[in-house]
Amino acid sequence: MAYWLIKSEPDAYSWDDLVAAGDEGTLWDGVRNHQAKNYLKAMNKGDKAFYYHSREGLEIVGIAEVIREAYPDPTAEEGSPWVCCDFRAATAFKTPVTMKAAKADPKLKDMVLVNNSRLSVQPVTEAEWEHVCALGGVKAR
DNA sequence: GCCAACGTTGGC
DNA sequence: GCCAACGTTGGC
Numbered sequence: 001m002a003y004w005l006i007k008s009e010p011d012a013y014s015w016d017d018l019v020a021a022g023d024e025g026t027l028w029d030g031v032r033n034h035q036a037k038n039y040l041k042a043m044n045k046g047d048k049a050f051y052y053h054s055r056e057g058l059e060i061v062g063i064a065e066v067i068r069e070a071y072p073d074p075t076a077e078e079g080s081p082w083v084c085c086d087f088r089a090a091t092a093f094k095t096p097v098t099m100k101a102a103k104a105d106p107k108l109k110d111m112v113l114v115n116n117s118r119l120s121v122q123p124v125t126e127a128e129w130e131h132v133c134a135l136g137g138v139k140a141r
Numbered sequence: 142g143c144c145a146a147c148g149t150t151g152g153c
Numbered sequence: 154g155c156c157a158a159c160g161t162t163g164g165c
Contacts, residue, residue, distance in 0.1 A: 009151090033160080055151055099152075118150055118159060 001141075003124040004039065004049035005113055006064065006087070015051050015061040018089045025067050025088030029075045032082060036121035040085050041070045048090060048141075050124060050132065052113065059096035060132060064089055094137030107131045 006028060008014065018026060031037055043049075047066040053059055068086035076082035099117075102108045108131065112122040124132075133140040 007151095058152075116159085117152065120150090 002042070002044065002047045003126065003129040004043065004047060005052055005060070005122040005124050006049045007052045007054045007120045007122075009055050010053045010057055011055075015053065015089070015092070018051065018062075018064060018087065019092070021088065023067075023088055025064075025086050027068075027074070027084050027086050029073045029084040031073070031084065031120060032076075033120065034081075036119060037081065037083055039121040039123060040083050043069060043085055045069055048129075049087065050129075051089075054117075057096075058100070059098040060093065060102075060136065061096045062089060062092040062136075063133075063138070091138050095135065097132050097135045101135065102132075105131070105135075 013026070028040070031040060043066045045066055045068065049064045049066065050060045051062045051064045053061055064087040066085055067088050070083040070085050073080075073082040073084040075084075099113070102111060103114055108114060108128060111124070111128055112119060116122075130140040
């Protein structure tokens with residue numbers, strides 16, 4: 001089991017949209033960054049990912065689950081290296097964890113979110129996972 | 142193969 | 154809306 005963090009601008013696709021998509025979930029397409037792509041390819045079915053709202057909200061609002069492993073991104077050109085995964089909403093945070101809180105927390109100072117906010121798919125360590133879950137008011141697993 | 146110019150992302 | 158950080162492009 002690995003842990004991740006995926007970001008979306010709520011204008012484009014919000015947590016509520018993911019919840020509304022139900023168990024079918026949605027495809028996570030449009031990634032055009034090689035680092036992010038490599039993380040997508042490393043994901044396994046059942047992996048969990050924090051769902052972060054960028055630009056508007058600036059907070060982790062819940063946990064999504066990988067329901068389909070990397071496959072060619074249908075929005076990309078034929079033969080291009082880009083991939084997407086499918087996610088569904090797993091658990092909503094009782095209390096969203098804001099960027100501000102993450103920055104202020106010494107336990108999260110090494111989080112990719114804090115140090116490289118531009119990367120749209122990020123790995124999360126187990127320690128970070130458990131801490132953020134505690135802050136969010138949900139069980140880590 | 143270097144690096145300046147440019148475009149995009151995303152926190153502030 | 155601004156601008157810093159980062160990635161990509163293209164001239165040399």
